[in-house]
Structures are given as C-alpha cells and as structure tokens.
Amino acid sequence: MPQFQYDQLNDMHIDVLRELGNIGAGNAATALSTMLMQSVQMSVPKVKVLNFQDLTNILGGPENIVVGILTHLHDDIQGMIMFILEQKFAHVVVNILLNKEINDYTQMTEVDYSALNEIGNIMAGSYVNAISSLTGLKINIMVPSITIDMAGAILSVPAIELGMSGDKVLYIEEDFIGSSESVRSCMLLIPEMDSLKLIMERLGIEI
Template sequence: MRPENLSEIQIDALRELGSVGAGHAATALSQLLDHMVDITVPEVRLVPVSDVPMVFGGPETLVGAVYCRMLGDIAGSMLFIAPQKALLALVDMLRSREIGATKTLNAEEEALVTHCASILISAYLAAIARMADINLLPSVSAFAFDMMGAILEVASSESGMKVDTAIVVLTSFSDEHAAVDAALFYLPDPDSLEVLLGKLGIV
C-alpha cells in the first residue's frame, strides 16, 4: 500500500499513534528536564517527498534534523526537523532560558536536541509497537544542521528505499512561557506500511 492511498480512517489511526507517542514523550522529557513540557500533535498529513521541503518554507531553509532508521518488524526511517529559529527556541525551552537567548548551537546543545528528538521518536515507535503488537526500535540517531533539501536528500539516500510519500506528524512543544513548532517525518517502506495497518486492523 502506498501512503497517498490511505483513507481518512487510516490517517486518523496514524494521528492517534502520534498523539499517544507525544504524550509519552512529554512525560519522559518533563522528568528529564525537571519542568513541565507539553507535546501535542495538531495535524498529520501526507506529503509527496518532493514537497517535504515546503513544509518549512522550501529546500534552502536552514533546519536542524535528527535522523534514525526503524529496526524490527517494519522498515522505514524517521526524521525530526525544526527550522533554525524554532530549533534555537527549543534549546531555550529545554534549558529553561528566555526564548531568544540561544543564538548558535554548541556540541552540548546539539546533543541535547538529539536526545530530545530521540525521546520523541522512541515514544512514537513504542506507541506503534504496542498498538500493532510488533517489535520496533530506533537505530542510533544522528544530528545535522543544513538546508532542508540537503537533509532530505541524505535521508532518502540513507534509507536505501524508493519512498515517494512522507507521513508528516506536526509536533508542538510548549511550556508555561512559549510554544515551538517542529515535525516528525515518517518515511515508510510501502510494504511495511501495509503490514502496520494490517496489524492495526485498518487495511
């Protein structure tokens, strides 16, 4: 099954998976940081891979990205992406700083973003694994800061699969002071997507 052929019911199921994963990620992140961080999934959409850069303004938009492969019963890859301004604001939020305080990222802050994204990705995959009764884990995550088009090109090459459509899980981080918008991009192997939907009973 190809992602662009999904029905509204199937998209709703993927949205529910995203919401469950976001809830678990928010709990884990809040415990790690010792202050409340809420994570919500306002929208899930299907986007042709060629149009993915337009989600954040175009292929030349500077973004921070965390990439990993999916390991287990289904194949695919995950990308966490935040535009530069949102990325810096996310670091401020994670560091309990005033939004706008962070101007550039050092190695420690890149590691913090990678850890945050890994928590979100792991929670999302854990939600999929529980609800579909499958084994699913993320690979080791890698951080990159580059133009959106370059990030996507590398991710597509690394996946080793012909993926035409991405499932975009828009993701909002918020605390008592600010909100930051980012996104998870799920690049599914078409055969694996059919297996997943079958396990969820919504083929």
C-alpha cells in the first residue's frame, strides 16, 4: 500500500488541524501571558499544507535571518515541531522577559538564548497538550534546541526529515498580540505519517 503523503490531506483534515492550532494557540497565549506578566492574545491560526520549497519565500527569502526552535516528539507520536520566529519576536520577548534592550540578534547573550528556548518549550508544550487532551495519546517533547541563522539554513534540518514523507509540510502561522507589539510566529508541525494517521483516527477522521 502506498504511503500516505501530506498533500493527500483534504479540507476536513485541514479544519481539524486548524482547530488543534486554535486550542494550542490559546494555551500558548495563556502561558506566555503568565511568563511575560502582560496580556498576550493570538490571532486565528492560518493552517496550510505547503510545498517545502515555498517556505523560504514566506519567511522572507533564504538569506533572511530568523530564529529557529526545534523540538522532537516521542512516545505515542513521533515527529518534530519547529517554530520559526522573526527577529522582532526575539527582541520583544528578551526585552520584556529580561528587562533589557536589544535591537539586533548579534547583541544576544547565552542567557537571552536560554530565555527564548524556554519560550519555545512552552509553546511546543501548549500544542502538544492540545493534541494529547483531544486524542488521549501520550506525547512528550525533547528539550528544544535554538538557532539564529538564515532561513534556508534553518529549514535544511526539517528538510531531511521531510524527505521521508514527501515535499509537503504542515504550516501554522499566527500573530502574538501584546499590549504594544504584534509579532508573527510560524510553526512547522512534522509528525511522522503513521503518527498523523493515528491523530486523525483518534479524532474520528478517516485518513
């Protein structure tokens, strides 16, 4: 039997993923509000199945500097989550969380990187908890790793993983809206195909 591919997802599957994104975004907004000690709202997530090659254009081109936070999923669900954040996101979070002023990623210290990594851990946990609570599946996440580099270089890591599942990716985009700033977050949800099928089956959706 041919292996299921991301580009075989239909509108119903996308609607389910969008709802998971909505719940995960709400969880993330609540967690970030607590951590940053200010109100954080989230826009309605945009969920798309994209050609992997198109991602670099969405992210501003292969040479655009972005923040990549990668974590792997294990137990009942195998795969990875990668957050790709604008530099502005990193600056705003570090400025608020550590009460310091940075305007360029070259000014960031190891402490700043650690703070951003913890944000990524919280965001990944928010989405994983949403999936777990709705499906009853046990999902754990590995300690995330963080890189600030050109978009093309950062995307080369999940590209290797995606080579096993075709050239499509589940892309979720949303805006974090704070008291004075709005910054974009992009997430690549990359479950292994058997794991994606299991998620849909637990939600009563054929795939």
